[in-house]
Amino acid sequence: MTRKDQIGQIFRFALVGGVNTATFFGLYLLLHPWMPYFAAYSLAFALAMVGSFFMNTYFTYRTRPTWKKFFLFPLTNVTNYVIQSAGLYALVAWAGMDTRIAPLVAAVMAIPFTFLLSRKILVPGSRSAAAETEQGQTRTSSTV
Template sequence: MKQKWMHEVVRFGLVGGIATLLHYGIYLFMQQYVEVNIAYTVGYVISFLLNFYLTSCFTFRVKPSWMKMCGMGVAHGINYLLHICLLNLFLWMGISNAWAPVPVFCIAIPANFLLVRFVFKFKR
């Protein structure tokens, strides 16, 4: 059981890494043209869609469903609020637009793993 959980953590890390790089890349590109909160949000939404599919099929090896997408959407809604609050806190603290997402990711990603794991592993 412990080994299975560790494999999930590793797969979550890979999927999360891909989604985070996509999110950050979109943010870095867009923040040159639009307000940083908009750029961050667009990157978050696009990476969420990829993240949902990969999390279903690869991380937890379950069939994607609308119910799981809604559950993950709620988990990511909570996570998004954490992201956007932390982003604005770090910007307020004087961290540059380009670097402010980095500490956000370091805090929010582990919290998100717990939320998403609950959604995908919850049994009725």
């Protein structure tokens, strides 16, 4: 995979994240008048996660969906939540960051982890970008 391909995946991942966030919020607003807010939140979250799975499968990583990938994909959300929560706590308690800004910083800090895990789940056998770049450089230098 070339550096250009990797950057394209990252860009598509970010785009899917934006579309997924808007989808979640739109679904929440549509469902909220007909059910309690937490039920609307939970259903919108689940539907958006399914949508995110298919958008990331077909658009971000351009791979084939499978049941195994589908059932493993929620691990990306769990990871995202844990990293954001730990980051939020650290930024507020240890770094003294404003509680209105810290969630945004924590969310941005979680993106690389979520990207790598989603790629690992949706593109089996994929390695990190650094490993692929290093291997490509080794092949290039050994052929020279």
